[in-house]
Amino acid sequence: MPRTDSADAADAAGVTGPTGPGLTEPTGPTGATRTGTGTGTGTGLTEPMGLTDPTGPGGSGGSAGPTGDTAAARRSVQPPQVGRTAGGSGAAAAGFMAPFFLLFALVTLAPTGYAAWLSLFREEQSGLGFGGAQRVFSGIGNYTEALADPLFLASFRHVAVYCTLYIPLMVGGALLLALLLDSALARARRFFQIAYYLPHAVPGLIAAMVWLYLYTPGLSPVLDLLDSAGISWDFFGRDEALLSVVNISAWQWTGYNMIIFFAGLQAVPRETLEAATMDGAGAVRIAWQVKVPSIRPTLVLTVLFTCVGAVQLFDAPQLLQLRATEMGESWSPTMYVFSAAFKRHDYGLAAASALLLALVAAAASYVVTKLGNRWRSA
Amino acid sequence: MTASLAAADAAGAAPGRVPAPAPATSAPPAPATPARRARGSGLLSRTAVNAVLLLVAAYTLMPLAWLVLAATKNRRDLFATDPYALGDFSLFTNLGEVFTYDDGIFGRWLANSLLYTVVGSTLSALISVACGYAFHAYGFRHKERLFGVVLAGVLVPATVLQLPLYLMASAAGAVNTYAAYLVPALVNPFGVYLARVFAEGYVPDEVLAAARVDGAGELRLFAHVSFPMLWPGFVTIFLFTFTAIWNNFYGALTMLNDERLYPVSLGLFMWNRSVYQQPELYPLVITGSLVAVVPLVLAFLGLQRFWRSGLTAGAVK
8 A cells, every 4th residue: 555655755855845935944843743753643542543554644644744835834724733834725724624623523522522521410300300300410420320330331241252252253254264365275256255245235234134034033044054953042042142243243344354354465575475485384374474464453453443343332232132132221331321321311321331431442442552563563 | 556456456466466477286276366376275275265265155145145035025925935945926015015115214214325325425525535635735733643633533432422412413403303413424534544545645745746836726736636636535435434324323323213314224223123013014124124235235346446445545555
């Protein structure tokens, strides 16, 4: 992918340099930006970018710097940018970015803040319940209530078990399939890629619904198959339901991630593989010691996104619990939030538990990124 | 680079890779695919590998095959016949029922979904491309810090924002409107990230500089020079957002309770919820699901080049 050619970048700087008005001045800040980009900004949040690749936007961001308009562009209406000099392109930069950042503030930053504020209050019925509810400050009361609620804790336990089953199964499966497809042995690669990717084209809820039917006795070919093998299985059972959810997710995402891994494997330099073959390494050893390490960044990123997705698990269990009633309405953390907010109308508790959920997601992302970075440099 | 990679990938060969020396022994290489390693590919392992691949393909295709078959059956055959056998062919009866039930509300749901996804993803992709492009084309202080904020946005769980968004929409009197569902969908930080990656790959600094020397205004520069170069990126981001909106069941469930505004997935969910009391809805839900899935599958088959390049952009560098 766009590996910015350093020669090109230098060239660009050389070409555009003389045309830029007041070129001497921008070099300072540009240089600063450059070093900043290389190392990431240290917010911790930019790490996925670093993960993807050093030559991603972070790495090659510097190439944008040396263009002649840097000085002008630094003037900007955007609050986070400190404008110094006048120039039309600064306004242009702000103009191009404004729609995104205004909406981002409206639908991401503001709701986050609002949730934090809401989480500090609790609704109390005044008197006999006439005159509506009253909002009372309760500090961390909602947080302690959520953390003491066995349903809330159980929902995290479900997701934890779900993750320990689903992530190795899905990521491992996708990796294995990609390696098999990438091996010289595979035929009809194109057909297999399409066949594996198709489930991802099915909207998540509809996928869950189709599987719901495939789990339903009387409708299900799967159950018929199991029956004929003498196995009785209840997809909606108390413990089995979790496996049923894992299966739906795996069905949807394995092919998608397989395609990503496969693309990465295809980009492994042929010379490297030939060298390994010359050294007498077998196909399995090459796969494990040459191919897999070469797509480590992709693997780490996939695990990261999968974790963030898993924490938010909602559609499939929400649908399944209509049938698998033992799951209950708070089976996953998001279901808990949903039921607190829209069934019990306890907004304070819902906001507090949503933020706790976000915190867990952030912690998971952090751990995955850290472990991933260590693994990548191992 | 991205597009070429994806295009070449379809043929099984990554760019920059020297085609393999012709396999000396054993079976012929897969069609149009230079075999990477011919050595050690015994007949047994070749069979084993392809058997595994076929087995997984059966797993991924089985539910879709079932959906197609089930949609052709009436309610009696749905339960009475073997899941993979044909019953009385009732596909058209089923389709007729799907589109006439409850005054043809299903057609309206489909139209809503189309509206949400097409309008939403067009606007969203435009917003993302403009922002990502600006990250590439302009330099300013704290640029990378600002970009870090965008990336943080990728990791914020969307479901966490839904309750406050609902309450905000409710305070603004916007619950149960198209906007309540659409506006949150316009923000796609991952799209901005992709757009910047694409801009760095497709819009060379020299081109920007040359156009500026020629006196092109910044807006003209974007509209007439950069945007055409970014077109594949735009389509890729469009597709990503399209899937995201089409999949956003949680958003619809919280923001919309007027069934005339439902997207098709929420509508089917509601039908499915009543299926236990009204079993006559079974064929409706199943055929409706098929109707909702087919256009997407066709679109993905037709637009392969683009989603491949998008996936590749996110992964391979």
